[in-house]
Amino acid sequence: MWGLLRACGALRAAASHPMAVSRPTAARSSTATAGIIVIGDEILKGQTQDTNSFFMCRRLRALGVRVARISVVPDEVDAIAGEVAVFAARFTYVLTSGGIGPTHDDVTFEAVARAFGERVIPHPELVALVHKFFGKTDAQCPEMKLARVPESSYLNYGTDGCTGGTFKYPLVSVRNVYIFPGIPALMERALDGLTHLFRSEQTRFHTRTIYVAADEILITPVLDQANATFQGRVSLGSYPDWANNYYRVKLTLDSESEQDLEEAYRFLIEKLPPGVVVPLVTDCVSPAAAEVYGLAESGSALGQKVAAALRTIEEALDRYSLAQLCVGFNGGKDCTALLHLVHAAVERYPEKLQVLYIRIMSPFPEMEQFIQATVQRYGAERGRLPGRG
Structure with a gap:
């Protein structure tokens, strides 16, 4: 079963290699546009969250393509065909996601063919791939559905970003419509391997x-x-x-x-x-010493409070070694502020700051994640003690 799923996934994965039909060239305007069609009842029912359109939007924008519309349609031939026909006439590129496979609800190839008034026929190259991976030659077997595509289909073989080699399995396109798999990992791999099809040299956002x-x-x-x-x-x-x-x-x-x-x-x-x-501060830890001491010396009301806190911390550092000190921390705002002040004061010491995390019996998962991220951010050593703060 897993072998079948992996092979189906491979055939669904994209990847540029000519077929018998010459490859169409989409009409380009000054700015290339794209429409994305997400296909699947599971999206409309809320059973699966769509992440494919988000990934496509980010990749296409980086390539100089403006995404103009996103549509979600059910696994119905007429609904998909109607949307594909409208999108293909309006946009430079149309990217579909989902509905490719051997089951009854995989109807994207049939729908795209209908959008352009074409037949669905076995593609010799895809038939050979099905035979290679499934050992099946029966035209009616479910696996052979992966090889029946619109008659003017073009097969695109992408480049594997990890190995630099060519993908063994193609992404099917019809005119300016590119038919991507719905499984996010396969879709992302396919699009990343075929960026040359969509890159606009004229446009940068x-x-x-x-x-x-x-x-x-x-x-x-x-x-x-x-x-x-x-x-x-x-x-x-x-x-x-x-x-x-x-x-x-x-x-x-x-x-x-x-x-x-x-x-x-x-x-x-x-x-x-x-x-x-x-200003957006994305890294407040690296410049902590300069920023905190700068605030303490500013003379502002907040700066005076920070200066008083630093004097207390420095007094502790003068009396004890870092091995004798720890910061009590439970993830709240006050102790986070204290941790930041102590971090600023001890940056001149080679040792790591120690944090004692007092953990209640059933903490919120978000709190656990925040505490772990904070400890990593400050490069502290964490001890843990169960009990009430």
Whole structure:
């Protein structure tokens, strides 16, 4: 059974090799566009979470292709065929995901054929692959369904990013429609091996991000003004995050012109209310000593409190060795702040900081993950003690 599944997976996996039919060339505009069709009842029923469209969007954008539409359709020939026909006429590329295999609900090949008014026929190359992997030649066996594709199909053999070799199994395309497998690992491998089919040398997308520590309603007038000023040149997105402790709104700016992007970025930085733009700190651990001591010497109200805390920590360091000290830690905000202050103070010591984790009987999984990540982030040595904090 597992051998059958692996072989099916291999045949579903993509990978550029000519067939008897000449390969079509999609009409290109200044910016290549793509439409993604995710196929599967399990997606619409909420039984499986779609990750394929997310992966495709990120890869295509990096290749200079603008994803214009994503659609999710059931395992129905007419529904798939109708969507494929519409997408193929509108976009440079159409990428489908799912519905390739030997079972009754694998109907993508049939649907794509219907979209273009074609027949589904056995492809000699795919028939040979089915025979090679399954040892089956009966035209009616379930495995042979993998070899019956639209009559104008083209077989694309991709390059394995790990080995540099050519994939043994092809991705089927019909005109500007590329038929990817639905299994995420196979789809990702296929797309990564076939990036040359979609790469646009003319287009590069540029992105800037602004983090705002203010509610969206406060900055709406400025966003409206920026959108009116740069409409058609820069795409401006506003995404609130009420749960974030660091910022309230993330603004994204996207453009094909780096000059237009920088102009819009400067416009927003100048027009947004004073003090609401905050820098995003992705690594607060490496510069901890400079930042913490800089704050302590700033003379601000917070800086004075930090300076007092540092004096207490330094007094402990003067009286005891690091081997005699540990920081009590339970994952809360106060002890996280303390850990950061102690880390800043002991960076000049060669020894590692020790953390004592007082673990309750049934901690939340998220808390366990946070504590483990924090210990790794600070390079501390963790001891664990069960009980109540």
